[in-house]
Amino acid sequence: MADLEMWEKLPSPSASRDELLAHVDRRVRQLIKDEVEKRRDVSGMTIGAVMTGLFGWLGWWAWDSGGAWRWFEVPIVFLLIVGVVGFFTSLRRSVRDEKGNVVKSQPAPPVL
Numbered sequence: 001m002a003d004l005e006m007w008e009k010l011p012s013p014s015a016s017r018d019e020l021l022a023h024v025d026r027r028v029r030q031l032i033k034d035e036v037e038k039r040r041d042v043s044g045m046t047i048g049a050v051m052t053g054l055f056g057w058l059g060w061w062a063w064d065s066g067g068a069w070r071w072f073e074v075p076i077v078f079l080l081i082v083g084v085v086g087f088f089t090s091l092r093r094s095v096r097d098e099k100g101n102v103v104k105s106q107p108a109p110p111v112l
C-alpha cells in the first residue's frame with residue numbers, strides 16, 4: 001500500500017495527488033480484469049507433471065541399468081524436456097480459449 005500512503009502525504013489540492021489516485025485506480029482495474037480473464041491450463045499442467053515424473057523415473061532407471069539401455073536416454077530426455085516445458089507453459093496465467101490454448105492479442109490497427 002505504498003501508493004496510498006504516499007497519496008495521504010501529498011497536499012490536498014495537488015495535481016500529483018490526482019494523478020497518483022488515477023494510477024492506483026488503473027492498476028486495480030487491471031488486476032480485476034486479469035483475475036477474470038486470465039487462467040491456467042490445468043490439464044496441460046497435469047500432463048506435464050505426469051510426463052516429468054514418468055520420464056524422469058524412466059531416465060533414471062535406464063541410466064542405472066547401464067549397458068544398451070542407456071541408448072534410450074536420448075528419446076527419454078527429449079520427452080522429459082517436453083513435459084517440463086509443457087508444465088511451465090500451462091502454469092502461466094494468460095487469456096485462453098476453451099481448449100486451454102493461449103490466445104494471442106491482436107495488434108492495434110494502424111492509425112491513418
